[in-house]
Amino acid sequence: MLSINIKTIKLAGFILLTIISLAQMGCSGGPGNKKKELIDFKPYNGINYSEVKRRQKNGLSFNEYGYQLEPQWKLKFESDDSVSIYSPTKKAFINFPLTRGYDSIFNAARSWLKVQKMTKDSLILEIIKQKGDSLDIKGTKVYMTFYADNYVKNVLHTDTSILRHPSRQDTLFIRSLAAKANADYKKQFSARQPAQITSRSPQVTVKQRITKPGIENNFDPSDDYLDPTYDIVINKAYKDFYYSFTMYIDDKGGMHYGKPLIDLDISGPEFAQTYNRMASGIMDSYFKFYLGVKPGSTLGIVHSSMVSVHVEGKMAPAK
Incomplete structure (x- = not known):
């Protein structure tokens, strides 16, 4: 009831x-x-x-x-x-x-x-x-x-x-979108089977957010593929940190920095520049060393897409 x-x-x-x-x-x-x-x-x-x-x-x-x-x-x-x-x-x-x-x-x-x-x-x-x-x-x-x-x-x-x-017309349409997205990953579109991110290290945990279909969302969990979101925790990091940003995942599984998921305008350009540099640095170091990435696909056609990540770094406790 x-x-x-x-x-x-x-x-x-x-x-x-x-x-x-x-x-x-x-x-x-x-x-x-x-x-x-x-x-x-x-x-x-x-x-x-x-x-x-x-x-x-x-x-x-x-x-x-x-x-x-x-x-x-x-x-x-x-x-x-x-x-x-x-x-x-x-x-x-x-x-x-x-x-x-x-x-x-x-x-x-x-x-x-x-x-x-x-x-x-x-x-x-x-x-x-x-x-x-x-x-x-x-x-x-x-x-x-x-x-x-x-x-x-x-x-x-x-x-x-x-x-x-899906119809043949749908398939032809997706093929045309995929050709553009794979030529330029910034022309990405949401993958019906979202890009998958997994951990390759015991010191890193990865969890994808899952929406349960219910009355409040008309039994429609489509946000899970329109905006696939991952929570990533890195243990034994060089320091404590927390960053939220988007990433482009190209058709080869390559990761490319997108944009922050918080409003940086109120903090000034210097803070924004530092935030983006640190977040992209985490992606280029921790992510590329410790994460496995499988690109997204739609109707069996692999293509560039985007994911949202919230990454937390936890520094090892002092002995």
Whole structure:
């Protein structure tokens, strides 16, 4: 059970205000204006739908930054005010309130969606953006396509995991991005399989931060590959220190200093210069001696990408 907090109450208030706004839009008078009815889910109650693709208007599931619109959802409409959505972490369906608006718009699991097409075999939803206290009903031009599980099994005679594979168009797009990134590592993009950093020394420990998918992030742990982050501890260092910065990892596994992850402007140019020199020096010495690096890849294509590191040095205690 989810606990009720102030954020939840504010969200409920926002939903109510938005639905009233949408209702006013749907009921606006004037010659030739026809009242739009609430969307009816009853004919589709109890059908298990699985998302098989998520695409932009151009047909691609990747953007130029390497972000993948990955099909993940499984859902079942229980009634006109309730929908069950599958949780990969709990390995079970979780029941969510469903708020219906006009013009085929509804809200569930902290997401605003618009029904583009709905049959007992398939479902196409467009993601709607929230802007402040209103909705951009023009949509994001990102479309989620679902097939009924029964349709996949008994008509298409295939499996949802196969239908979710990226398209040939996606592969060609990633190849073009990788060619540019490997010619100039500063043109890197996020790797779907992030660069891996491991320790080659008992005096150095490396731990990658992992996001657990949950309700608060819509079961989307994509930050783990968009911004892979590592905590590195170096024991028996020459002194105690702590630095946070980004690194470019090229397609050969080479490490290149990026930029600090803290605001150095408030400390003055001299401090910034010293910080960058010391941080890059740690990378060129400790990292290159004690760390193993495997470059990132997307759709099996190796390419330059970026990681964030937080490195702590611990000086050996005096004897």
